[in-house]
Amino acid sequence: MDYIKKLRSMVGNEKVIMVIAGAFVFDGENRLLLQQRSDTGEWGLPGGFMEMDESVQETAKREVLEETGLRIKELKLFGIYSGSNYDKTFPNGDQVSMVQILFTCRDYEGQLIKQNEESLNNKFYNLEGLPKNLFSDHQAFLKDLMSDQQLPIFK
DSSP: OOHHHHHHHHHTTOOEEEEEEEEEEBOTTOOEEEEEETTTSOEEOSEEEOOTTOOHHHHHHHHHHHHHSOEEOOOEEEEEEOSGGGEEEOTTSOEEEEEEEEEEEOOEESOOOSOOSSEEEEEEEOGGGOOSSBOGGGHHHHHHHHSOOOSSEEO
């Protein structure tokens, strides 16, 4: 049983703090990797929930590998997002207060997979030509990426 299922078996739908890690992965042409999510059909950053005994870096690396097939190497902290603006209730009623940690990565290896259980598609996009149907939870992160804010960002 994974950590989230075990936790939910104990607390039901009550609000819990969950840590999420993901990455802005760039290729050699400065294009951004986006994942078309299988749950919503929207495009977003690869990433997901931390499992027990993982570091946030390990979480980001595992999630990117699971969702895209790429093994990311060096990570740089982009930002940490937390607080009530990042609270969410999932369709099944589970409530979370999310702490989202994002990294940037330009160093990876492996073959990009197009589709799997979590991804309808994975593709690198020019920053000026991102798809219109972006995952709503990630729009603020992408806006910060396009800004000239000093890194890391803390919100």
